[in-house]
Amino acid sequence: xxxxxxxxxxxxxxxxxxxxxxxxxxxxxxxxxxxxxxxxxxxxxxxxxxxxxxxxxxxxxxxxxxxxxxxxxxxxxxxxxxxxxxxxxxxxxxxxxxxxxxxxxxxxxxxxxxxxxxxxxxxxxxxxxxxxxxxxxxxxxxxxxxxxxxxxxxxxxxxxxxxxxxxxxxxxxxxxxxxxxxxxxxxxxxxxxxxxxxxxxxxxxxxxxxxxxxxxxxxxxxxxxxxxxxxxxxxxxxxxxxxxxxxxxxxxxxxxxxxxxxxxxxxxxxxxxxxxxxxxxxxxxxxxxxxxxxxxxxxxxxxxxxxxxxxxxxxxxxxxxxxxxxxxxxxxxxxxxxxxxxxxxxxxxxxxxxxxxxxxxxxxxxxxxxxxxxxxxxxxxxxxxxxxxxxxxxxxxxxxxxxxxxxxxxxxxxxxxxxxxxxxxxxxxxxxxxxxxxxxxxxxx
Numbered sequence: 380x381x382x383x384x385x386x387x388x389x390x391x392x393x394x395x396x397x398x399x400x401x402x403x404x405x406x407x408x409x410x411x412x413x414x415x416x417x418x419x420x421x422x423x424x425x426x427x428x429x430x431x432x433x434x435x436x437x438x439x440x441x442x443x444x445x446x447x448x449x450x451x452x453x454x455x456x457x458x459x460x461x462x463x464x465x466x467x468x469x470x471x472x473x474x475x476x477x478x479x480x481x482x483x484x485x486x487x488x489x490x491x492x493x494x495x496x497x498x499x500x501x502x503x504x505x506x507x508x509x510x511x512x513x514x515x516x517x518x519x520x521x522x523x524x525x526x527x528x529x530x531x532x533x534x535x536x537x538x539x540x541x542x543x544x545x546x547x548x549x550x551x552x553x554x555x556x557x558x559x560x561x562x563x564x565x566x567x568x569x570x571x572x573x574x575x576x577x578x579x580x581x582x583x584x585x586x587x588x589x590x591x592x593x594x595x596x597x598x599x600x601x602x603x604x605x606x607x608x609x610x611x612x613x614x615x616x617x618x619x620x621x622x623x624x625x626x627x628x629x630x631x632x633x634x635x636x637x638x639x640x641x642x643x644x645x646x647x648x649x650x651x652x653x654x655x656x657x658x659x660x661x662x663x664x665x666x667x668x669x670x671x672x673x674x675x676x677x678x679x680x681x682x683x684x685x686x687x688x689x690x691x692x693x694x695x696x697x698x699x700x701x702x703x704x705x706x707x708x709x710x711x712x713x714x715x716x717x718x719x720x721x722x723x724x725x726x727x728x729x730x731x732x733x734x735x736x737x738x739x740x741x742x743x744x745x746x747x748x749x750x751x752x753x754x755x756x757x758x759x760x761x762x763x764x765x766x767x768x769x770x771x772x773x774x775x776x777x778x779x780x781x782x783x784x785x786x787x788x789x790x791x792x793x794x795x796x797x798x799x800x801x802x803x804x805x806x807x808x809x810x811x812x813x814x815x816x817x818x819x820x821x822x823x824x
Contacts, residue, residue: 383506384803389478390498393471396461397437397494398453399427414447416440416456426450431468433460435475438491442480446472458494467508469515470801474502477798503802514800521793528782535775536659543726546595546768547758551575552587553614556597565599565612594764617760622727623753625720625765631690631749632707633677635668642672648680649703653689653710659729660776661687662702662783678706679713683780684721686714686728690747698729702780712752719766722776727757 401413401423409424416436432447438456446469453459463471483497484490505511545551554571557564564572578584586592596615603610603619610619623629632651635642646667655665673680681687685701691710707713716724799805 382510382806384503385506386501386503388498389500389502391464392466392474392502392504393460393464394462395435395458395494395497398434398455398457398459400455401452412447412449412451413454414445414451414457414459415454417443418445420454423452425452427452428459433468433472433475434458435480436492437494441484441490441492444472444475458492458497465508466504467511467515469519470504470511473515473518473797474504474801477801478502505803518793518797518800521789525786525789528786532659532779532782535779539722539726539772539775540730542768542772543723543730546764547723547727547760548730549574550595550599550614552592552595553597553599555579555586556592556595557599560597562598565601567612568599591767594761594767613758614760617758620757620759621753622714622724622755622757624759625717625724625757626714627717628713628715629749629753630679630713630715631677631709632679632711632713634708635672635676635678639672639675642669642675643667645669646672648673649705650678651687651705651707651711653692653694653708656687656689656694656697656699656711658699658783660702660780660783661699661705662780663787664705668706673706677709680704680706681713681715684716684725686716686721686725688712688714688728688747688752690749690752692746695747698725700725700776702783712747712749714752719762719769722769722772723760723765728752728755731755 398414406413406421407424409422411423411426412419413421413423414432414434416439428447428451430447430449430451432451432453434445434447434451434453434457435441436443436456437458460468460471478497478500480492480497483492483500485493505514549571550568551571551574554564554568554575556562558572558575596617598615599612600615601610601612602617613619637643646669648668648670649664650666650668650672651661651664652666655661668676668678672678681701681704683701683703685705687699687701687705687707689695689697689710690712714724714728796805
């Protein structure tokens with residue numbers, strides 16, 4: 380395979396063009412993706428550009444590049460590739476990721492990219508279309524694997540959320556037991572009676588195993604103070620309480636002094652900020668502190684399966700589950716669970732964002748505090764049931780953690796290889812592919 384490379388300007392390889400206006404008032408329901416400077420931004424019923432497409436931000440989010448596999452509408456805040464000039468679109472997608480778009484922004488009050496300027500960027504590309512395609516496919520394998528892991532995790536989380544809702548919100552097993560025993564069911568749960576009867580009539584219906592079904596009562600009782608919005612109907616013997624009742628501690632993090640370099644330089648203790656509390660599971664942090672920083676500040680080292688709630692800023696109310704030992708700043712609150720309550724605490728907190736938002740304090744920002752988080756109202760099922768819930772879900776959650784770690788490793792390998800492959804510093808021969816595969820194996824992917 381011919382593997383000659385040429386040095387040229389980006390404008391010799393592709394032509395970029397500004398996207399098209401599409402005010403929200405003129406958008407119509409459809410399936411055509413609208414691509415903004417930050418990626419997918421809804422759908423429309425018509426397209427401007429045929430797939431495949433490559434898009435980057437012109438204003439707003441600058442530097443991110445998007446590969447679009449279906450016909451699409453690029454907004455006017457973007458630049459899209461109008462002409463690939465005979466080059467492979469997937470290769471171009473990765474080539475643009477190696478360009479420092481910030482070097483080509485205007486100096487105005489709202490920085491933007493001038494396409495005529497970025498066309499002057501110096502690039503090095505293989506002349507062979509076959510080489511370009513092979514490079515694009517190899518790099519795309521990393522993204523396909525990461526996307527598959529994300530899809531698996533979304534499915535596993537949806538299954539967990541469904542089980543949580545069925546057991547602890549809709550009380551389905553208790554409704555089933557009450558129906559079987561002929562016991563009265565409160566009017567407030569009448570809609571679940573009809574749902575469960577229809578479920579029982581399905582040919583593929585499988586009842587819970589007896590040892591699990593026996594953990595649920597067959598009667599309901601009203602508890603708490605429903606008149607003031609606290610409590611209501613629950614399975615008999617269950618109680619209402621606070622989420623802190625299921626935790627050994629509830630505590631916030633801390634920030635070591637920025638004036639002390641020994642607290643930060645060459646740190647190896649993960650240190651999370653509230654802005655990073657976005658994913659369902661956290662396997663890494665963007666910052667690290669030293670052991671001295673941990674010991675000489677209010678930061679604490681939290682263990683895996685700790686639930687962390689962001690209290691301040693744009694992510695206030697977001698919830699994540701730690702997959703590794705992690706410390707955090709004071710804008711994060713940790714719910715450190717008792718034995719066997721970790722996953723119930725996590726899914727309860729994750730399903731209570733609307734409650735946090737309703738009780739949040741602060742005018743400009745919807746902020747929380749440790750007291751609000753600690754006092755989140757929860758139902759307190761029997762400990763044996765919490766243990767069963769944890770045992771059933773823990774293998775899936777561990778799989779989710781493993782997938783997140785794999786994606787972190789894959790991303791690191793891809794980012795290290797990308798500039799070297801795209802510039803021709805390393806070539807995609809059999810030896811290079813073996814090295815890539817070996818590196819992936821070492822990283823556990």
